[in-house]
Amino acid sequence: MSELTRLGIAEALAGLARKDFSAIELTSAHLDAMAAARPLNAFITETPERALEMARASDVRRAQGESGPLDGVPIAIKDLFCTTGVQTTAGSRILDGFTPPYDSTVTANLWRAGGVMLGKANLDEFAMGSSNITSAYGPVVSPWSPGEPGAWTRRLVPGGSSGGSAAAVAARCAMAATGTDTGGSIRQPASFCGIVGLKPTYGRCSRWGIVAFASSLDQAGPMTRSVEDAALMLGGMAGYDPKDSTSVDRPVPDYRAGLTGDVRGLRIGIPKEYRVDGMPAEIEALWHQGIAWLKAVGAEPVEVSLPHTRHALATYYIVAPAEASSNLARYDGVRFGLRRAGGSLKDLYEETRGAGFGTEVRRRILIGTYVLSAGYYDAYYLQAQKVRTRISWDFRDAFQRCDAILTPTAPSTAFAIGEKMDDPIQMYLNDVFTVPASLAGLPAISVPAGLGADGLPLGLQLIGRPFDEETVLRVAQVLEQAAAFRELPPCVR
Ligand code: GLN
Numbered sequence: 001m002s003e004l005t006r007l008g009i010a011e012a013l014a015g016l017a018r019k020d021f022s023a024i025e026l027t028s029a030h031l032d033a034m035a036a037a038r039p040l041n042a043f044i045t046e047t048p049e050r051a052l053e054m055a056r057a058s059d060v061r062r063a064q065g066e067s068g069p070l071d072g073v074p075i076a077i078k079d080l081f082c083t084t085g086v087q088t089t090a091g092s093r094i095l096d097g098f099t100p101p102y103d104s105t106v107t108a109n110l111w112r113a114g115g116v117m118l119g120k121a122n123l124d125e126f127a128m129g130s131s132n133i134t135s136a137y138g139p140v141v142s143p144w145s146p147g148e149p150g151a152w153t154r155r156l157v158p159g160g161s162s163g164g165s166a167a168a169v170a171a172r173c174a175m176a177a178t179g180t181d182t183g184g185s186i187r188q189p190a191s192f193c194g195i196v197g198l199k200p201t202y203g204r205c206s207r208w209g210i211v212a213f214a215s216s217l218d219q220a221g222p223m224t225r226s227v228e229d230a231a232l233m234l235g236g237m238a239g240y241d242p243k244d245s246t247s248v249d250r251p252v253p254d255y256r257a258g259l260t261g262d263v264r265g266l267r268i269g270i271p272k273e274y275r276v277d278g279m280p281a282e283i284e285a286l287w288h289q290g291i292a293w294l295k296a297v298g299a300e301p302v303e304v305s306l307p308h309t310r311h312a313l314a315t316y317y318i319v320a321p322a323e324a325s326s327n328l329a330r331y332d333g334v335r336f337g338l339r340r341a342g343g344s345l346k347d348l349y350e351e352t353r354g355a356g357f358g359t360e361v362r363r364r365i366l367i368g369t370y371v372l373s374a375g376y377y378d379a380y381y382l383q384a385q386k387v388r389t390r391i392s393w394d395f396r397d398a399f400q401r402c403d404a405i406l407t408p409t410a411p412s413t414a415f416a417i418g419e420k421m422d423d424p425i426q427m428y429l430n431d432v433f434t435v436p437a438s439l440a441g442l443p444a445i446s447v448p449a450g451l452g453a454d455g456l457p458l459g460l461q462l463i464g465r466p467f468d469e470e471t472v473l474r475v476a477q478v479l480e481q482a483a484a485f486r487e488l489p490p491c492v493r
Helices: 009-017 023-036 048-063 105-112 163-170 187-193 227-237 281-296 307-330 345-356 359-372 377-401 424-431 435-439 469-483
Strands: 043-046 074-078 116-121 176-181 196-199 219-224 267-271 300-304 404-408 444-451 457-464
Touching: 009 023, 009 227, 023 043, 023 048, 023 074, 023 116, 043 163, 048 116, 074 163, 105 176, 105 227, 116 163, 163 176, 163 187, 163 219, 176 187, 176 196, 176 227, 187 196, 187 444, 187 457, 196 227, 196 469, 219 227, 227 444, 227 469, 267 281, 267 377, 281 300, 281 404, 281 444, 281 457, 281 469, 300 377, 307 359, 307 377, 307 424, 307 435, 359 377, 377 435, 404 469, 435 457, 444 469, 457 469
Parallel strands: 074 116, 074 176, 267 300, 267 404
Antiparallel strands: 043 116, 176 219, 196 219, 196 444, 404 457, 444 457
16 A cells, blocks of 8 residues: 555644655545545546546645645545535445535535545445435445454444545545534544544534435534644634634634644533433443543643533434434425336335435435424423523533533444444434534534453544533644554554
């Protein structure tokens, strides 16, 4: 494997500036790695011609002294972001044949910064899932699976829904990837794959041109191999967008400049309610280790209380399906993608939706329409909205006493493809630590912090105040340095 695929973004940019290698060479090295990693099924669509064309243009800009902040950096794009002239599937059959004539704002921002598109990464169908097994394009296999690629002794999930993005970054196919996070889909796969995943504050990155799952929760963010890379990527993705009415008009700080390494005096909240029943001992031990690491460099751990945490999962699994059922109503066989003609208009809808949506998506539509129905709206949806507000207030109160909150990211290491599949509740429990920050719209990051007894990565999560990605990133980098996680997945060792 080419050494060029081992570089971080800052190193790659320095190498490009010194002319140690060209953007074409950097991109080619990643395209080779993608080809070698095909058994992982991390990409739905590879775009090598587009990548080389973008890399060539990047080399020209560099020669003319006109490079952008990410010029020449090869990036994988979760296939939930619309990309001009490249099919965008959302991992669903219902978007068969959909090729958007425009780019999402986030991808357009990345291309303006000089990023190079390698391809569209696999994901759970409409980003619904925690394991990347609900994709109509087949499951993604984690690069951490033991054995030879394609002849694994156990096929592990990469986490989800941004599983293709996480696998591509961990397997050194892409230097960075975009993900989206509605209830944990950036952070949980980052934890499973031993990489960094940042969900920014709701409103920090535009949702325009990203296929909608649950509009009040969806947020795009970077998936990278270091906190510094996450800071650089976020700078390229974030920003106000008049086309998204929930995007917030605030300047985008220089996130990398905020990585001072100094967390002295910062108060780190440890929420007592996150000690959930049945938390595996190794997760609890890692959490204590994280507290000790931060304390050793001058941060001050403080206990905080988030009393409504125990209602967060139930709240999320009402709000998210409700919004999904309404967002997915637009796939009717008339306007986008798949069409299965029937005798009447109603037949057309039924045939198309029956053929186009997978089991998990149908389950969410059923739950969503149920909780929004006239007879149950007050009992479920309205109640969930009230609890959601309480959860936000919990965080607001906690942030009176602390500057960032430290928790585990996920309740386990990666499981095998086939496990937890028949019981949706078991699958939903994966999100126990990630959904509260989503419901409150807060920035949160997962940093690789260690290995479980099974030799698989485990992440720690930091949650911050609204729009305080800088503190989240700064503390995360200190944690990253203390943890010194250097393990590589078997397929790139
Ligand atoms: N696992 C959660 C779900 O299935 C979160 C998904 C996401 O963040 N997109 O809804």
